[in-house]
Amino acid sequence: MxxxxxxxxxxxxxxxxxxxxxxxxxxxxxxxxxxxxxxxxxxxxxxxxxxxxxxxxxxxxxxxxxxxxxxxxxxxxxxxxxxxxxxxxxxxxxxxxxxxxxxxxxxxxxxxxxxxxxxxxxxTLLAVAEQARWQREQRGEACPERLVAALDARMDELYVAELALAGSPAQLRLVSGPWLSAPEALQLADGWPEAGALAVEAGKRRHEGAGADRQxxxxxxxxxxxxxxxxxxxxxxxxxxxxxxxxxxxxxxxxxxxxxxxx
Structure with a gap:
């Protein structure tokens, strides 16, 4: 990523x-x-x-x-x-x-x-979320009001942040984080999109979702x-x-x- x-x-x-x-x-x-x-x-x-x-x-x-x-x-x-x-x-x-x-x-x-x-x-996680937002817009999809962005932090961990659309005009803002999380501990509510590459080489795990790779x-x-x-x-x-x-x-x-x- x-x-x-x-x-x-x-x-x-x-x-x-x-x-x-x-x-x-x-x-x-x-x-x-x-x-x-x-x-x-x-x-x-x-x-x-x-x-x-x-x-x-x-x-x-x-x-x-x-x-x-x-x-x-x-x-x-x-x-x-x-x-x-x-x-x-x-x-x-x-x-x-x-x-x-x-x-x-x-x-x-x-x-x-x-x-x-x-x-x-x-x-950096805000930038990743903005990439995801832009990609969804290009596909004709509305950006959800809340999303989670994550990046590989190595050492079998992820950098994670929660973001939300706020203001007028709506802009992405950090709601909580960033924090470090084990991949298996990252649980999202139904319908929440993931932004970023959730790959951790040490554990050979990868979370798949509506990820936003490099644009x-x-x-x-x-x-x-x-x-x-x-x-x-x-x-x-x-x-x-x-x-x-x-x-x-x-x-x-x-x-x-x-x-x-x-x-």
């Missing part, structure tokens, strides 16, 4: 207040929380023009992420300093991948210009940053890892140095 960066252009987990991003805002989005690397670039209100690259992540992400970002910026004809925000998958997910994302995002945000670039942390279409998720997002300063670029939320600090400093060397 991998997470496309495209929905990150349209989501923020801190959706209490609307973002102040102007029409035509230029946003970089990236996700390294799984074994796949995904980078997207575009204007949230112009999804047909998004650029998207997906490839091998994991340990390679730290070496390839910045060159990929530079490549997409060059394709768009944009400069890093011209970005209005950087969105990133803040977890839960792979510790190594999340540390890479936090490090690079914070490094780029500080290196780009003196006042920094605002960052938009996006819960490669660059427009998936729509352009909803102006409706949902809330910007944060570059400093809080941190992951939402559930097993260890403290080890990101070293990675943030590494990313700042790496970005200053390459951009």
């Amino acid at each position: 991998s997470v496309s960066a495209a929905p990150l252009l349209s989501l923020s987990p801190y959706a209490d207040l609307p973002a102040t991003l102007p029409p035509g805002a230029r946003v970089l989005a990236l996700d390294t929380s799984t074994d796949r690397l995904s980078v997207a670039l575009g204007c949230p209100d112009q999804p047909e023009g998004w650029l998207l690259h997906e490839g091998v992540g994991g340990a390679q992400a730290s070496a390839t992420l910045i060159p990929l970002i530079r490549s997409l910026l060059a394709q768009a004809g944009w400069q890093l300093a011209e970005l209005d925000a950087i969105a990133f998958g803040c977890g839960p997910g792979s510790f190594t991948g999340l540390r890479t994302a936090c490090a690079v995002v914070q490094g780029l945000a500080f290196a780009a210009r003196p006042d920094g670039i605002p960052v938009l942390p996006v819960n 490669q279409r660059t427009g998936s998720g729509g352009g909803r940053i102006g409706d949902m997002g809330r910007r944060a300063a570059p400093e809080p670029a941190r992951d939402a890892g559930l097993r260890d939320q403290r080890r990101h600090r070293t990675g943030n400093e590494e990313g700042r140095q790496q970005a200053q060397q390459h951009m």
Whole structure:
């Protein structure tokens, strides 16, 4: 299972207040929380023009992420300093991948210009649920009012969150979680769809349902940053890892140095 960066252009987990991003805002989005690397670039209100690259992540992400970002910026004809925000998958997910994302995002945000670039942390399970929602819409199916998103957490566990449609216009919001769960302990009420790949290699188990695998279409998720997002300063670029939320600090400093060397 991998997470496309495209929905990150349209989501923020801190959706209490609307973002102040102007029409035509230029946003970089990236996700390294799984074994796949995904980078997207575009204007949230112009999804047909998004650029998207997906490839091998994991340990390679730290070496390839910045060159990929530079490549997409060059394709768009944009400069890093011209970005209005950087969105990133803040977890839960792979510790190594999340540390890479936090490090690079914070490094780029500080290196780009003196006042920094605002960052938009996006819960990975929220992005997975948004992918599922988009896929159902493409099939002509209505999104249920409540759903459960789950990702392989390895070590015979799942990352799980409950989400619901709320507000007007309706947007997906986290209701509870994320939390760690054994696969056999995850029980859903009748009719509740599952979003995400519920595969755990250690136990050779897989939960089948209305899963949302990686959506490669660059427009998936729509352009909803102006409706949902809330910007944060570059400093809080941190992951939402559930097993260890403290080890990101070293990675943030590494990313700042790496970005200053390459951009």
